[in-house]
Amino acid sequence: xxxxxxxxxxxxxxxxxxxxxxxxxxxxxxxxxxxxxxxxxxxxxxxxxxxxxxxxxxxxxxxxxxxxxxxxxxxxxxxxxxxxxxxxxxxxxxxxxxxxxxxxxxxxxxxxxxxxxxxxxxxxxxxxxxxxxxxxxxxxxxxxxxxxxxxxxxxxxxxxxxxxxxxxxxxxxxxxxxxxxxxxxxxxxxxxxxxxxxxxxxxxxxxxxxxxxxxxxxxxxxxxxxxxxxxxxxxxxxxxxxxxxxxxxxxxxxxxx
Numbered sequence: 001x002x003x004x005x006x007x008x009x010x011x012x013x014x015x016x017x018x019x020x021x022x023x024x025x026x027x028x029x030x031x032x033x034x035x036x037x038x039x040x041x042x043x044x045x046x047x048x049x050x051x052x053x054x055x056x057x058x059x060x061x062x063x064x065x066x067x068x069x070x071x072x073x074x075x076x077x078x079x080x081x082x083x084x085x086x087x088x089x090x091x092x093x094x095x096x097x098x099x100x101x102x103x104x105x106x107x108x109x110x111x112x113x114x115x116x117x118x119x120x121x122x123x124x125x126x127x128x129x130x131x132x133x134x135x136x137x138x139x140x141x142x143x144x145x146x147x148x149x150x151x152x153x154x155x156x157x158x159x160x161x162x163x164x165x166x167x168x169x170x171x172x173x174x175x176x177x178x179x180x181x182x183x184x185x186x187x188x189x190x191x192x193x194x195x196x197x198x199x200x201x202x203x204x205x206x207x208x209x210x211x212x213x214x215x216x217x218x219x220x221x222x223x224x225x226x227x228x229x230x231x232x233x234x235x236x237x238x239x240x241x242x243x244x245x246x247x248x249x250x251x252x253x254x255x256x257x
Contacts, residue, residue, distance in 0.1 A: 006070075007032040007174055007204035008053055013067035015048060015057065022048045024228040026067070030221075035196055035205045037219035037236065039212070040251065045228040046208045050176050053206065054090040055083060072173055088115060091167035095179040097159035099151035099166075104143055107151045107162055108133050111170045133165040137195060157188035161195065175199070177207040181214065193218040212252060216240050224248045 008030040015023040023045050030036050038046035051057045052069055055076060069076050076086055088111070100107050108130045113121060130147065134140040139161050143149070151162055160180060167175065177196075181189040196205055196218055209215050215222055216236060223233045224245075232239060232248045243249045 005032045006030060007072060008206070009068075009070045010052070011068040011070075013049075013052065013069060014065065015052065016064045017060070018062045022228050023052070026228075026230050028223060028230055028233055030204065030206060032204050033201045034220040035200050035207065035218060036221045036223060037215040038206065038208045038223050038225060039210075039215050040225035040231075042210070043227075044225040046223075046225050047178055049225070050178055050206060050208050051092075053174065053176055054087050054092060056087075056092065084115070088170045089172055090174040090176060091170065091172040092176040092178070093160065093163050093167070093180050096183045097156055097163055099154070099159050099162050101150065101152050103148050104134075104151050104154070104162060105130055105147040107166050108169065110166060115170060129169040133168040136168055136199070137161040137165045138191075138198075139165060155188075157184055157191050160184065160188070160192060164195070172203065174204045174206065177205065179208055179210065182210075189214070212240075212254075224251060226251070 006029040009028070011027050013023055013026040014021065026045075026049060038050060040046050048057060052065070053071065053076075057063050057065070065077070071086070071090060074081065100110060102110075109126045112126065112129060131140060131144070134143060139158060142158070151159065154162065160183075164175070181192045184192065193214065196207070199205065200220075207219065219236045221234065222236045222239045224231045224239065224243075224247075226247055232243060232245045234244070239248060240252050243252060249255075
């Protein structure tokens with residue numbers, strides 16, 4: 001793998017839900033500006049690991065974490081770290097589209113209105129943010145004359161793209177995507193994957209997927225997890241064509257029981 005700078009680094013990361021240990025001594029480095037897939041069977045810890053990167057797991061209670069996570073070289077567990085600022089820098093798109101039941105326009109500027117001083121929220125600035133974000137996710141031409149449309153009435157693919165657009169005005173460095181195409185049809189899945197490629201380089205993207213074909217198509221590197229541990233982390237092509245660990249080979253070849 002390249003010596004490109006790391007966007008995310010974990011060292012000896014462990015996480016427990018109550019007495020159950022979901023992550024075991026996870027030490028990885030996720031490179032800046034690429035797409036990295038977290039893969040593995042259900043219950044292997046990949047979604048838990050994804051949620052560690054913006055500390056969303058802590059919302060669930062009875063969670064204990066040890067070890068270190070650095071995002072853009074900053075320890076996200078340092079006492080001076082603001083969770084609000086962390087979650088602006090590390091945005092998240094969930095498995096099912098979850099646009100707010102308000103207009104397309106108000107969805108896109110929702111974060112800006114929460115996090116920016118009122119004096120900075122001029123109508124021209126908001127308009128510019130909406131056009132830029134919708135253009136980045138490929139929705140501007142379709143929705144520029146429908147900005148007052150209720151977001152929940154859009155097609156599922158459009159809703160998922162809108163959820164991504166909602167993050168962009170806050171200028172995130174990292175985008176986390178938890179099974180972002182699982183609720184979509186083939187065309188919608190293709191559209192989301194194409195969008196990920198368009199955003200690669202401007203953002204570091206980490207995606208959880210159960211879909212091996214999607215991981216192979218849509219990521220630069222893969223991290224294979226099993227029972228809370230990282231088994232192998234390498235270039236996607238190498239992981240699928242010449243895995244170094246027999247457990248990885250069993251999984252990608254469909255022989256994992």
